[in-house]
Amino acid sequence: MRSHTRVSIAGLLALAFASCLFGRGQFWDFLGYVQVDRSQDHGRIRIARHDLCVRTIQLRVSGEAIFFDRLVVHFDDGTSQELMVNDRISPGTRNYGLLGERSLESVELWYYREPWGQNPSVSLYGVRSPQGDGHNMAQEH
DSSP: OHHHHHHHHHHHHHHHHHHHHHHHHHTTEEEEEEEETTSSSSSEEEOOOTOOEEEEEEEESSSOOOOEEEEEEEETTTTTTEEEEEEEEOOEEEEEEEEEEEEEEEEEEOOOOOOOSSSOEEEEEEEEEOOOOOOSSSOOO
């Protein structure tokens, strides 16, 4: 009986946590993926879904840690936003806010070549704009 009670409590806590995420609009949409090539110093994730306006992107690194220099986010309207990272990202996630809410074309990943045992991979996710109005406040390049 105790085991059943613990499972029930754990389930209720998980449901409460999920409700908080739903209330905050934290739905991460998959945007693309790239296998990092140790012979290169950059890669590009091309976005297949141009119907989404996003305000935050999330990198999910798997395999081995990657030391990123910067990210360059290219928008469908031809503008871009450079995000200085200058940090090692271990396998896990890292979020980056965008200045504005627009549809993405691609994201360039600039990193330092390292002697990885296996090539790491990076998946890109985005949080949708609740309004989806495409307004831009970013400093464009």
